[in-house]
Amino acid sequence: MILTDQQILAEIERGNIVIEPYDRTCLGTNSYDVHLGRYLATYRDAVLDARKHNEIDVFEIPEEGFVLQPGTLYLGVTEEYTESHAHVPFLEGKSSVGRLGIDIHATAGKGDIGFCNTWTLEISVSMPVRVYHLMPVGQLIYFAVQGDVETFYNRKANAKYNERTIKPVESMMWKNRF
Template sequence: MRLCDKDIEEWLERKELIIEPYPNKTLINGITVDIHLGNKFRFFYEHTGSCIDLSNSKIIGGLSLTEIMSNEIIFSEEQPCFLQPGSLVLCSTFESIKMPNNLVGWLDGRSSLARLGLMIHATAHRIDPGWNGNIVLEMFNAGKLTLVLRPKMRIAALSFEVLSQPVLRPYNLRKEAKYKIQNGVVPSRIHKE
C-alpha cells in the first residue's frame, strides 16, 4: 500500500519516517514528497581507460574507480552546475532520509524536468528499509541543451510503500551495505561478489 499525503504527514509527525529538514506541507501532495538538489557534485574525469569491468571494478587502461571521478565539488545559487548534453554527474539530495524497517521509498524524477532531458536516476530509485542519509542522484542530460542545476531546486519526488511486515535485514544492519549513513556524494563502491 502506498502512503497518501495524509499518511506521509502522520508518519513524519510520529517520527517513524524522518526527512531532514522537515518538509513544508506544500511539498507533500497526493502520494509524494518533493525533495531538493543538494550542493555537492562529482564529475567523471576525461581519462584514457577504454572501459570499466563491472565484475571486478577494474578499468581497462590502468585507472581505479577513484581515479575517474572528481572529489566533491560544491556549487551555489550564484555558481550553479552546468550539465552538458550527454553528461552524467553524481549529486546528493539536500534532504537526508531515515527509513523505518517496514517502509520502502521510491524516487521519481519530475516530469517538467524530464521533458527538458534531465534524468535524475540512472537505475537506482529504490530507498531500502533501514536507509539513512542523503540520496545520491545519478543525473544524466539526455537533452540537446546544457542544463543549469542550482542547489535547493526541486529535483525529485519520493513516494513510500508499506511492507507486509518489517524486513529481517534492514539496510543499516547489513554487514555488506556499502553506503550506510551516506553524507554527500559517495562514488560507486563496486566489489567482487
Template sequence: MILSDADILRRLEQGDLVVEPLDDPDIQIQPASVDLRLGHEFLEFQHANIPCIHPNSEDEVSDYVEETVIEEGGEFILHPGDFVLGTTHERVAIPDDLIAHVEGRSSLGRLAIVVHATAGLCDPGYEGQITLELSNLGTAPVALTPGMRISQLTFTELKTPADRPYGAERGSKYQGQSGPQASKIQGDREFGGDQ
C-alpha cells in the same frame, strides 16, 4: 500500498520516517510523494584517457570523478549527454516496513533531465542523503540550482517489515552517506568484497 500525503505526514510525525530538513512541507509534500531538493555537491565524470574503467578497481573509479561544490546562489550547468552524481539536500531514514522510490519531477523531465539511471530505490532501513544519477538527454544545457526541487520520493508499505533491513548489520556500503558517492561496486562479492 503507496502512502498518501496524510500517511506521509503521520509517519513523519511519528518519527519512524525521516526527511530532514523539511523546510516547507506545504510545498514539498505532494498528494503521494515528498519533493526533495538538490544539494550543493556533485561528482563529475572526467573524460579519461584510459581504455576502460574496471569496476573492481577502487582507484580507477575514484580517479574518474572529481568533486564540485556549488556556492549559495550558484548553478551547475548540466550539458547535453553529461552524466554527473548529485545529492539531495535532505537526509532520509526509511523504516523497516517501507521502501522508497526516487523519481524525477515531471517539470524537469520535460527539460530532458533525469535523476536516476538505475538506482531509484531506497531499501527499508536506509539512512543518509540520496545520490542522484543526473543526466541531460536533451540538446541544450540546463542550469540546476542547489535548493531547487529536483526529485520526488514515494513510499510503498511492505506486507511485513524487512527481516534484514539495509544497514550496519548487513555491512551496507552506502548507509549513512553524506554527499554524492561514487560506485563502491568493488565491495561486492563477485569482485572479492563481502557484500
C-alpha cells in the same frame, strides 16, 4: 500501496519516516519533493571499470548555477537527509525536471527499509541545462510492505551506502566480488 500525504505525515509523527530539512509545502498528494544538494561530482577517469574503485571529483554548484552537459554522468545528492524505517522509499524524477531533459537516476530509484542518508542522484541530460542548488529535483514516494524485515539496510553488514554524507557517493561496486 503508496502512502498518501496524510499517511506520510502520520509516519513522520511516529518517527518511521524522517526528512530533514522538512517543509510542509513540499508534501504532495502522495509524495514529498526533494531538492538538489550543494555538491555535484564527476568521475575522474573517462573509462570506468566496474571492478575498480572509480574516484570522483566533487565540486560546489556556484550561486549562478552550473550547466550540465550531455555525455557526462554527474552524481548529485539530495539536500534532504531521509530515514525510512517501515516503508520502501522510492526516489522518482519530477515531470518538470524531466521536461528539461534531466534524468536523476540511471536505475530505478529504489531505496531500502532502514536506509538513512541523503540520496545520490545519477544525473544525465539530453541538452545543456543550468541547474541550481536547492532546485526541486525529485520526489520520494513510500510503499507499504508485506511481511517482517529480517535485515534493515542500516544494520546490514555489507551495505555500501550507510555512511552519512552531504556529498554524492561514487559507485561502490568494487566491494562486490565478481
